[in-house]
Amino acid sequence: MAALTLVSGSVGLITLQNPPVNALSAAVRQGIVDTVQKALSNPQVKAVVICGQNGVFCAGADIKEFSKPMSGPHVVPMIDAIEVANKPVVAAIEGSALGGGLELALGCHYRISQSKAQLGLPEVLLGLLPAAGGTQRLPRLIGVPAALDLITTGRYVTAAEALKLGMVDQVTDKNTVEAAIKFALSVVGQSLESRRISTLPCPCPADMDALFERVMQRVKQSARGAMAPVACVQAVQAAATLPYAQGIQRERELMDTLFTSGQARALQYCFFSQRVVSRWSMPNGARWDNSKPKHVSKVAVIGLGTMGRGITVALALAGLSVVAVETQQQQMMAGQSAVSGMLARAAQKRGVPSVKHQVHYSVELEAVADVELVIEAVFEDLGLKKQIFKRLSSVCKTDTLLCSNTSALDIDELASQTHRPELVVGMHFFAPAHLMKLLEVVYGPRSAPQAVATVMKLGKRIGKVSVAVGNCRGFVSNRMLKLYAEQAVFLVEEGASPEMVDHTLEKFGFPMGLFRMSDLSGLDVGWKVRKAEGLVEPGQMSRVRQGRRYCPLGDLLCEQGRFGQKTGRGWYLYEPAGSREARPDPWLQSFLEEYRARQGLVPRRIDSQEVLERCLYSLINEGFNILQEGIAAGPEDIDMIYVFGFSFPRHRGGPMFYASQVGLSRVLQRLEHYQQQHPDVPYLQPSSLLRRLVSSGSPPIQKWKEVMRTPHSAL
Structure with missing residues (x-):
């Protein structure tokens, strides 16, 4: 909703009203269309100021509407109508102007910002891009390099930085709405031709092609398989090379691809899951709320x-x-x-x-x-x-x-x-x-x-x-990680190289593979834990400990003082001393060949699919056991632990969400396959909760708690 009032005799003040952040819901968009039309058709109104209720301009789209059929006015024509207005329109930015909120402000002719306000286009963090002209107007306003930085990272800028970049025309410590009204009155009658951003040429550097090539390479490397940052670069490139009308069409095409993607669903799931986990619960029913x-x-x-x-x-x-x-x-x-x-x-x-x-x-x-x-x-x-x-x-x-x-x-x-x-x-x-x-x-x-x-x-x-x-050995994070790490070491024992395992996991989206991560943390850390558990037998190469399969490779490396980066040698070689660059170590290759020969192991070819399935599905399976035991209240808790604690790729949503995307029946089938191949690894036995979910028709992840609460027979 939006309310129109006449202030200072000739300024139409439009106030967005959708607490707490004045998101652009269907009702708000309709309110903007109606009030702008009224203000422009009213001869008493000489200028328009748009502000938000309760000290917040607008935090963008109403994400809750993403899963519903589109209703109400579309954002692009709504903003275009503001930009072509023949009366000056000023955005009074308080609190935040994010996403669609900033795009709305960019459609205005002028922008006045409160000194403590934040501005940004964070859509990339939800697997999307700014699709209300943001990728087309912002480069025209502040230049291609600066726009690429903001749009591909989703980072917020302060009012001071926004002023320096040219995103806003004025910053004030005083009442922002009053400052905007005063400013609006001062520009009445002035030409608006140069204030319509979509009509401006896009300022491009001389080495534009080389710039986009460099940025695309950097973005692909940092995105680690995420689609949205790459699409953001493509959209800005359209702004730099095409007329506005064609650029906005390219923006829409790229958005259509992203909007229906599994990655966007995963990132939006992460967004809502952060809220879910803050409302924690305990088995006795106690919650944060009470x-x-x-x-x-x-x-x-x-x-x-x-x-x-x-x-x-x-x-x-x-x-x-x-x-x-x-x-x-x-x-x-x-x-x-x-x-x-x-x-x-x-x-x-x-x-x-x-x-x-x-x-x-x-x-x-x-x-x-x-x-x-x-x-x-x-x-x-x-x-x-x-x-x-x-x-x-x-x-x-x-x-x-x-x-x-x-x-x-x-x-x-x-x-x-x-x-x-x-x-x-x-x-x-x-x-x-x-x-x-x-x-x-x-x-x-x-x-x-x-x-x-x-x-x-x-x-x-x-x-x-x-x-x-809840309380258990390793809690959620390390209880699951232990099995993921153990499978990676088993794979090396069977014939894979540490580099191949790491490359596969990094291609999946992890910033660092298991062996590089181990070298960074220090191999001696896990060694001490295994010693405390009674698993380490110095100098022994037995592959069975406490009645189950065990791989002593990590122990043997530690016995030789190979603790990782801090000693210059671990699963990788780090030279010169103090280097952080992990290089394959010829010594390790010889060591593995000798180890396998002494164990009577014939190395076999292991492909990337097996690496992912054994590492990730063992992780996921233990997650189901944790849910069944009530150690975690729901799959969101596990996923947020892995996204924020272990950099599980956000665009895959976390291990439990990833399982729901792969298909629970597929996860179950592959676990059964690997359990048959490795009967001495008990945790490959599929969780009974996973079996119950599959037998219940593999409901969406939001419905898992209903199955978890359903009484079931231990038989």
Whole structure:
């Protein structure tokens, strides 16, 4: 909806009314068409100002309408009608002008922006492109290179940057609508010919062909198979080489292809799933909505290793007061220096002066006595963590939340060391902790809903996508990852090379294959975990441990000091010293040949399809087991953990959404095939929930919870 009022005697003020963000729903579009027509036909109106209700201009299309048949006026002719108006039309941009909202503003003759507003065309993040003239008008207004940057990345710009680029005509700290009205009155009677962006020539650099070739290569590399960024380049190229009418037709053709694609559905699923996971639930029915979180302003971090430093920085950047404790003086000094440097770099990146953050350092655990929440971040040793929790239980206030940054250990066992187990919650950060978006929030059987709500809210405050999961070995993230990684190593044992496996996974869309990722993280990390589980037998090459198939290749590499990038050798070779470029290692090839010969293994040819199916379907199958056990509330939780924690390609939606796209019956059939081939790998046995979903007709992913809630026989 849109309302028209006459202000200052001769300015028609059109206000978009669709809270909270004034999305361009069918009703709003119809309102714009009607009010613009009324304003232009009213002789009293000499100029028009378009603004949004409640301090927000317009955040673009109503994404909820994407799945419905088109109704109401089309956006392109609506904006064209504004642009051809014979009276000046001014956009008063407050809050945000995103997507269709910015395209609406580009159709206006002038744009006045609030200093704190954000502008952008983020459609590419939903698997789409700006299809209301955005790819045609923006290059004409700010030039091809700048338009390509904004449209292919979907990034937002501040009002200051928008002014510098030429996207807006004026920025104000005062009342934006009043400034726009005053501006509109000042341009009444002036020619509008040069203000109609679609009629302007597109300013193109001399090396335009070379520019588009460079950008296309860069975009294809970073997109990793995503279609939308490539289509965005093609649409902007049309703006640079074709008249507006033909360019807008090319924009529409490209949009039609994207709109019906599986990739767009996956990216829109991710968009909505972020909202779903924030409304977490527990088996007792407690939800974010009915559990009031505690106020937290002062937090402690125990341990200033790599994870502790990142967590400290994340908390400090969010404005929290932090007490950082490291009992080893040398480690304390190193940690303090690292945190200070990270905070300074963060300030520089944000383009703001370095500010004094409230981080206090201590070598005494007693320094945490007055905080509201503690995050233990020492290395992954259950005995050490239990000792710390026992001491924290005595040192901290009776209502202080005690949290552990464990990646796999039993939260309930840690809680058992305290006087108040209901206040113990897991906070599994991902490295680097100040940059990675995911926070896996782990509740044990005795964790209070309020404690979980408090941690979820804290995660949101520090900019994380927080996902609540139940307590089990490895939780959701590492429980699934372990099987994915194990299949990759099995494939190498059987004849694949690390490079071939990595190339296949990267072509699928992962930024880094399993073996490159292992080298980056350090092979010794997994080695320590396997030692703790009693799986490592030094010098032994047995391929059976604890009654199931086991591959000792990783252990054997670690025994030779090959820990990955930090030692210059792992699954790959890194030369010269300190290099991050992974190169195939001739030594490893000889080592694998010798290993297979000693094991009596005849290497076979393995194709990319088998790599994807065995790695991904084992991951997916464990996801179904997790859903069946109630460790995750729904498939969205698993998918957001993998998208934000492990960079599962967003345009594939996450492992569970990908399974729904491939077809559950196909996943089931291939798991049965591989389970028959490898009967000594128990987790290839298809999940009973997967079987139930297939027998229920493979419902869409949004309906899985209905099947999950249906009672079933253990038989």
